[in-house]
Amino acid sequence: MSRSALRILIIDENRIRAAVIEEGLREAGHGEVATIHDMTGIARPIAEIEPDVIVIDLENPNRDMLESMFQLTRAVKRPIAMFVDRTDSASTEAAIEAGVSAYVVDGLRKERIKPILDMAISRFNAFSRMARELEEARSELENRKLIDRAKGLLMKSRGLSEQEAYALLRRTAMNQNRKIAEIAQSLITAADLLGPGGDT
Amino acid sequence: MSAEVSVVPVGFLPLLDSALLVAAREVGFAAEEGIELVLVRENSWASIRDRLAVGHFAAAHMLAPMPIAFNLGLAPLAVRTIAPMALGLGGNAVTVSKSLWAEMSEEGARPDLDPASAGTALRKVLDRRNDETKLRFAVVHPHSSHNYELRYWLTACGIDPDREVELVVIPPPLMRDALAAGRIDGYCVGEPWNSSAAILGIGHIVTTKSRIWQSSPEKVLGVSEAWAMANPDTLDRLLRALYRAAKWCGDAANHAELAALLARAEYVNCPSEWLMPALTGQIQQGDGSIIAVADFFVPHDKGATFPWQSHALWFYSQMVRWGQVGASPKHELIARDSYRPDLYRRGLRSLGVALPGANAKVEGALTTAMPVGAAGASLVLGPDGFFDGKVFDPDHIVDYLAS
Numbered sequence: 001m002s003r004s005a006l007r008i009l010i011i012d013e014n015r016i017r018a019a020v021i022e023e024g025l026r027e028a029g030h031g032e033v034a035t036i037h038d039m040t041g042i043a044r045p046i047a048e049i050e051p052d053v054i055v056i057d058l059e060n061p062n063r064d065m066l067e068s069m070f071q072l073t074r075a076v077k078r079p080i081a082m083f084v085d086r087t088d089s090a091s092t093e094a095a096i097e098a099g100v101s102a103y104v105v106d107g108l109r110k111e112r113i114k115p116i117l118d119m120a121i122s123r124f125n126a127f128s129r130m131a132r133e134l135e136e137a138r139s140e141l142e143n144r145k146l147i148d149r150a151k152g153l154l155m156k157s158r159g160l161s162e163q164e165a166y167a168l169l170r171r172t173a174m175n176q177n178r179k180i181a182e183i184a185q186s187l188i189t190a191a192d193l194l195g196p197g198g199d200t
Numbered sequence: 201m202s203a204e205v206s207v208v209p210v211g212f213l214p215l216l217d218s219a220l221l222v223a224a225r226e227v228g229f230a231a232e233e234g235i236e237l238v239l240v241r242e243n244s245w246a247s248i249r250d251r252l253a254v255g256h257f258a259a260a261h262m263l264a265p266m267p268i269a270f271n272l273g274l275a276p277l278a279v280r281t282i283a284p285m286a287l288g289l290g291g292n293a294v295t296v297s298k299s300l301w302a303e304m305s306e307e308g309a310r311p312d313l314d315p316a317s318a319g320t321a322l323r324k325v326l327d328r329r330n331d332e333t334k335l336r337f338a339v340v341h342p343h344s345s346h347n348y349e350l351r352y353w354l355t356a357c358g359i360d361p362d363r364e365v366e367l368v369v370i371p372p373p374l375m376r377d378a379l380a381a382g383r384i385d386g387y388c389v390g391e392p393w394n395s396s397a398a399i400l401g402i403g404h405i406v407t408t409k410s411r412i413w414q415s416s417p418e419k420v421l422g423v424s425e426a427w428a429m430a431n432p433d434t435l436d437r438l439l440r441a442l443y444r445a446a447k448w449c450g451d452a453a454n455h456a457e458l459a460a461l462l463a464r465a466e467y468v469n470c471p472s473e474w475l476m477p478a479l480t481g482q483i484q485q486g487d488g489s490i491i492a493v494a495d496f497f498v499p500h501d502k503g504a505t506f507p508w509q510s511h512a513l514w515f516y517s518q519m520v521r522w523g524q525v526g527a528s529p530k531h532e533l534i535a536r537d538s539y540r541p542d543l544y545r546r547g548l549r550s551l552g553v554a555l556p557g558a559n560a561k562v563e564g565a566l567t568t569a570m571p572v573g574a575a576g577a578s579l580v581l582g583p584d585g586f587f588d589g590k591v592f593d594p595d596h597i598v599d600y601l602a603s
């Protein structure tokens with residue numbers, strides 16, 4: 001007996017990423033999507049959910065456990081295999097590049113699985129991009145704070161204007177072939193070491 | 201030597217026996233051979249396999265049975281993979297929870313790492329427990345020497361590993377937590393995940409791989425066959441770099457430096473104290489006592505990096521024994537030829553070092569250290585016995601499996 005709607009299980013310790021993928025799959029019309037964050041005792045939920053497709057992040061250290069479970073027919077009711085299509089190596093490579101891996105119940109047609117994998121790949125990529133941008137924004141903000149503090153130190157100790165202080169930092173950075181934020185950090189460290197009287 | 205620098209991406213897992221790769225990069229042996237060795241840490245053997253398959257890696261730190269399993273078609277996505285070099289001998293141990301050790305002690309297990317005494321005691325514990333829940337042991341992968349050794353040890357002590365205990369797979373860094381949480385009762389894993397449990401007072405080391413099967417294989421350099429064929433010169437240089445790294449790792453004078461290197465965040469990422477027991481052979485069992493196990497982990501001596509085809513065939517025999525693959529002459533050949541002593545010799549010939557003349561040996565035949573015929577210089581092998589006294593003759597696998 002075949003069911004019409006595919007049951008999809010997402011395993012990801014990263015809750016935000018799992019939510020991003022789940023949302024994508026639901027938007028694409030997949031109603032039966034479950035998510036598990038913790039791999040402890042995973043055999044029971046898999047037996048209960050009976051997923052047709054399992055999507056898991058490639059970096060998950062428990063993939064060896066998951067694969068060994070699939071090899072034991074006792075552990076899961078239906079045989080599950082890794083989604084591998086040798087005729088479509090580009091798709092396999094895209095999945096691995098994106099950091100996602102999928103397992104499907106034996107016998108499911110490729111046309112039914114491919115859109116799910118493609119969706120997971122694009123959502124994984126989108127999440128990585130988002131995480132990267134967030135990280136960049138965070139370090140940008142950190143750098144700005146450092147430079148502001150360093151400017152303050154220079155203005156106070158050498159009686160410079162804000163513009164002159166910044167120009168000095170920039171010139172020093174160029175001369176030493178380093179980033180302005182690094183020069184600012186060195187200056188702050190030095191001021192801290194030289195004790196009270198710094199701007200803190 | 202080529203003036204051009206070859207970039208060689210190699211995957212590894214955070215384990216002590218990634219030592220040869222780490223030393224080859226950090227101590228400069230790879231650079232001396234014109235290789236920029238890019239080491240990429242992975243979280244699972246599945247990821248190592250996948251990224252080798254799509255060409256992200258040229259080679260990887262691999263469980264010694266993995267290339268054989270790949271070539272026999274037992275793993276999804278795997279590409280043809282060869283092992284032109286082993287990454288040392290030994291390095292594993294069996295650790296059990298404190299409470300199981302207490303039960304085993306009551307049944308006569310001695311705190312001396314003797315597998316026979318520990319196994320006999322475990323048998324008695326099982327007899328006494330009778331209808332309680334099954335004891336659960338973890339290994340790192342179905343195609344691992346851990347799995348085969350643990351099964352070998354249990355079976356030789358009269359315990360059926362499929363019926364009388366439960367075997368599960370858990371990644372190495374999570375073993376200790378699983379033991380502490382009571383989800384498992386014991387495990388067989390590589391270092392530092394035995395010593396760390398002993399040092400932290402979570403587990404007790406009951407025996408070691410070197411006591412179950414002395415001088416036995418553990419990890420290999422798994423190389424994509426396609427990459428090896430396309431880059432023979434780079435492969436030769438990589439093997440030379442790793443050989444020199446192995447020699448450096450085996451020198452006791454370098455152990456502290458090696459432990460400090462491996463301890464770094466980008467490698468094993470653990471206190472260097474956890475790595476010293478395996479390197480020095482001073483094994484802390486978990487009750488405060490320290491036992492000297494001279495060949496706990498052998499990176500270089502005893503031909504430790506030679507890819508013996510008899511090792512490959514022993515793994516094949518265990519795959520057959522435990523129903524992972526059917527026995528056939530074709531499978532036997534595929535298993536044997538996954539290990540490539542010919543490429544090892546080709547790569548190292550110019551070093552003028554001791555190279556075994558044979559591709560295979562009878563495992564368990566050497567009860568003492570034995571000088572053997574070798575090209576270039578003298579080589580001493582063994583002792584290499586199985587703890588139950590059995591001998592594995594790679595020419596008579598059918599008889600071995602029947603025994």
